[in-house]
Amino acid sequence: MAAKRLGLLAGGGELPLLVARAARAQGYSVVSIALTDTTPTALQGISERMYRLSPGQAHRILSTLRQERISEVLLIGKVNKEILFERFRFDLRALRLLFRLPNRDDDTILAAIVTELEGEGFHVLPPLHFLADQVPSKGVLTRRRPTRREWADIEYGVPLAREIGRLGIGQTIVVRDQMVLAVEALEGTDETIRRGCALGKEGAVVVKVSRPQQDLRLDMPTVGLQTIRCLAEGKAAALAIEAEKTLLVHGEEMLEEAERAGLSVVAV
Amino acid sequence: MAAKRLGLLAGGGELPLLVARAARAQGYSVVSIALTDTTPTALQGISERMYRLSPGQAHRILSTLRQERISEVLLIGKVNKEILFERFRFDLRALRLLFRLPNRDDDTILAAIVTELEGEGFHVLPPLHFLADQVPSKGVLTRRRPTRREWADIEYGVPLAREIGRLGIGQTIVVRDQMVLAVEALEGTDETIRRGCALGKEGAVVVKVSRPQQDLRLDMPTVGLQTIRCLAEGKAAALAIEAEKTLLVHGEEMLEEAERAGLSVVAV
The missing domain is CATH 3.40.140.80 (LpxI C-terminal catalytic domain)
Structure with missing residues (x-):
């Protein structure tokens, strides 16, 4: 039986490490996508594989998750919203997503990303799934x-x-x-x-x-x-x-x- | 007939000067109470008299206005709210006022001051009375x-x-x-x-x-x-x-x- 596979979309800070460790302890193998320069490098050691992609590379992110045969995805860690001011780094899919937003509240942005992920068949897990004791x-x-x-x-x-x-x-x-x-x-x-x-x-x-x-x-x-x-x-x-x-x-x-x-x- | 008399409770910035000038142009004589270190000194030249009192000297402020036979009062200019952290400089009347407040919102503080002034028979004028063209x-x-x-x-x-x-x-x-x-x-x-x-x-x-x-x-x-x-x-x-x-x-x-x-x- 294949191990459960978790796609970790990881921003900065320590939380991605905590989640990745807890997920492994629960029998998952973890594939990480490091989204920012502040994503901890130690994540590499806990992950089966780690990719470095910008949050603006929506198409690459989705195709990477598919190639890796991921079905469960978790978003964790700090992504600085100032990234939104660097639109030249966005691919077409990300730009379309961005311009469809009614505003740029955190909730609006994140909800749009989840809708996108779920529309592609991924199941988005809450961090609480792994960090309930915190x-x-x-x-x-x-x-x-x-x-x-x-x-x-x-x-x-x-x-x-x-x-x-x-x-x-x-x-x-x-x-x-x-x-x-x-x-x-x-x-x-x-x-x-x-x-x-x-x-x-x-x-x-x-x-x-x-x-x-x-x-x-x-x-x-x-x-x-x-x-x-x-x-x-x-x-x-x-x-x-x-x-x-x-x-x-x-x-x-x-x-x-x-x-x-x-x-x-x-x-x- | 005695000239109209305005009691100007003056904080910092230029507004006290603008009000005092406009009030004089409308035939008022102006008695100023400088409430902060940033009250412009030029106010002295426009005022019949100027006193320097702390916003915490509630009793002195009221007795000064009475002595000066003031009936109309106007509050204008910036008073830094950090003054509230210097309670040792407050007289009993100001402390009573302060501790009766349900909270320390600007509106709450100012409304309490106006209630206090009106309770003592003073009429509080709006700055718009003198500055409508601004x-x-x-x-x-x-x-x-x-x-x-x-x-x-x-x-x-x-x-x-x-x-x-x-x-x-x-x-x-x-x-x-x-x-x-x-x-x-x-x-x-x-x-x-x-x-x-x-x-x-x-x-x-x-x-x-x-x-x-x-x-x-x-x-x-x-x-x-x-x-x-x-x-x-x-x-x-x-x-x-x-x-x-x-x-x-x-x-x-x-x-x-x-x-x-x-x-x-x-x-x-």
Whole structure:
């Protein structure tokens, strides 16, 4: 019997490695397509084969998956949206896809890619399929619980962050004393945390949630060691994430680092 | 008959000067209270008297206005919200006001200040009372009209900017190709424009609108020469503002600068 085969469309960061390892542990053989310069090279060692293709080479990506006799596909890792400004690197298929979009929200782009993949007969798996144990349940994840003031900021921030997500703008906001210090758009989570913490001086509360319409097959809110380091450097007080919907990358190390920095991490 | 007397609670920027000059031209004598280090010193020359008080000295501000036999008050100019983090400088009355607030949105803070002033018998005038000719009607204000792509970004951006305003977060967003590049929170308009333009490389569209619940007596969206310069330096393509609700500071110079930079400015 042939092994199960997973096509991993891999952006940057560590998540592609975590998924590839977990997939292998579940008996898959993994064929990776590295989509960005920041896709970890270590992915090669875990994969049966690894290709390097630009996200704009839609035709090559699809034909590679077919040649490799892939039926299950998983999208994981950070692909910088600025790639959209480099259209000269796009093939005709990718350009057609791009110009059919009603807008360029993350959700819109990703949904179009999934429709395209499923239209070609591929089955798109959610990262949760392999990373279920990296997703926290509701509760305070650190020894330190949020203070009353921090809870007030979390309660103020969560619905606002959801609205920002609903609008397709970003997932992260930084709050202090029930004021919004920073809102994430294209600059990304870390930069948003840095800016907000600098404006709030210290004691800021960072809230990161999913978009209500977010398809968790494609894209899940993720926090990791780097997130915690940004909070610690910015003298933030607490991080609130969404229970059951947020990936903790290297969760144990991450929470140890949070303890050391005196941070409170809460899944709401 | 005694001259009409205006109490000008003045923050930073040029607007206090413009209001004071216009008020004098309408026969008012002006007593100014400089609230920030950035309140222009030139205000002294236009005012009958000028006091320097911190926004946290609520009791002194009210007693000064009473001593000066002021009945009409106008709030104008930028007061950095970071002042809220310096509570040790607040008197009891200001602290009471601050701690009664349900949150620290601009609108909430300003509404509480107005309630306080009106409760003491002062009448709060809108800046429009003196600056009506600085507010544009609907239309394209520059010779260059927006391109079709720029219009698409304006149409995409305006309702999103309104939502950001409705949430009490900020008034400005930067858009390109129907993606939100940057959202304003506490960092202010200029910094938001710089960040968004840097992320969008060039051709960004900046949208600045009022908050739906914004009380124009207190606070109006304002654009000026500095706004245009930020757009020009960031190689932006267009600025969209709200007709009838946005103050153009030194509108003529501003639009000349926009023409030179090849920008399109639209009141929607």
